[in-house]
Amino acid sequence: MSTPFNLNPIGEPWPSVRTPWPDRSAPLYGPAFAQDPSAYYDSLRRAFGPIAPVALEETGAFRGYLVLDHAHQLEILQNQDRVWTRDSRWYRDLSDGVLPLDHPLIPQFAYRRSRLYAEGGEHARLSGPGNxxxxxxxxxxxxxxxxxxxxxLIAGFFTGGEPRETCEVDLLGQYALQLPLLVMMRLMGMDEHSALATGNALHEMLSGGPGAQRAAEELDGRMRALVAQKRDDPGPDLVSWMHHHNQEAGLDLDELSEDVWLQIVAGRGASTTWICNTVLELLTNPALHKELASAICSMDEAMNHVMWINAPIQNLIGRWATRATTLGGYHLNVGDMAIISLGASGADPAMRSAGTSVSRTNKAHLAWGAGEHGCPARDLGSLIVRTGLECLWERLPGMQLAVPQERLVWDLPYIARSPSSLPVTIPSPPTDVLADVRNGQQQQWTRQHTFVSSPPRPTSTEAREQPSERQGRLPLWRSLVAWWPRR
Ligand code: HEM
Incomplete structure (x- = not known):
């Protein structure tokens, strides 16, 4: 049931007296922010100190306090005093209806009944089966x-047309956007048909076009269908294990579907940008590139360096005050928003002046978040990104940026930060890759990978067909990997 506008999410009246919004604030939008967020955060730091009041669009109605430094960020994320919540129904401006509801960011933090918006015991209950x-x-x-x-995916770069001396590929659209999503869908036990439909619907939803709402509803339906199917016919996949571990927690079908949905979306987003930003760093930082090539630096270390200088998730929108509080000298009202700028705290000038030798090994960055809502899938996330990068490096030596770095166009780094495309050139298809292409018959969605066992069956021990065996090879694989030309 929704709460009336004049009541907060726990049914109490919002305080009638509010401390006014500061006279001086800064825009958190525009080309300067998109092109070089680190320099932009530095300028905010110089103008405001560690906390900067910012507006996210021209009317100024969409606003919050940008938290630029590590110490304040950790304090809010750890939330020892239970001042803060991730439940966006506490955003007073949203509850009052003063926000421009057509802003593209609103759907990204609109409340859903999932762990992402829950705290304390409810958060633990909703997270249990998934974790x-x-x-x-x-x-x-x-x-x-x-x-x-x-x-x-790499073999797919070279299919179609005559073999050429060099091949140009958009590494974002043709690889980084696809790999993590494909992995998450496979881990969840989706068959090829439903993975293709899910990928299409997700693409449509994220494009924000006229079909976005319909696509979002279709996705909800698909998640529920998947969860129901795995309840009745479990197999070696994460959704079946979630059912198994749900026996105590007792999440209903909708709650389980929300968590499957969250894991797919969360798993895809940050892994994509982390792959992309690490490739970019390696292709534009010759010293790092050379040290990786001579094994002085490992891929993990290069990835850790990127967590500091170009964090995959730049800003967490947001945390909301559940009681009046102070933040870096500002008086905040109940329902005011803090935006945790992980991009800003990682690119702290002190860290940059310490050089890459520090950032490679120091894991004190907050790029995974922290506290109750910190990322529960660090091992899996690192594995997807590291394996994706290692395959690229092993298979495609000599890869280079196809355009000067300054010509890359960046999306506004509100949440994740990546360029709109990442064009690279690959000198000539290495023979082992070409062999895979010629052997295109082998390309398939489902091969016999054992990444998880089947959970024990609660009732019958009757042997059933495993989904991986049943799916076999379907001819949809090509369309599955080709569905995503651009975001
Ligand atoms: C690979 C790079 C990844 C990075 C950098 C990353 C980063 C983060 C961050 C910063 C948060 C905190 C959000 C907040 O506090 O508001 C988070 C939460 C979360 N991440 Fe990840 N993540 C990654 C991969 C994954 C993967 C592969 C999964 C798949 C299961 C995943 C699942 C989640 C979930 C479910 C949450 C919500 C936790 C909660 O609210 O309790 N992440 N992640």
């Missing part, structure tokens, strides 16, 4: 699955 299922993953088997999907 326990993730712990069942065999990471070695999962690595094989990721490498297989990565190799198939």
């Amino acid at each position: 326990k299922a993730l712990a069942e993953l065999d990471l070695l088997g999962t690595r094989d699955l990721i490498a297989d999907l990565a190799d198939q």
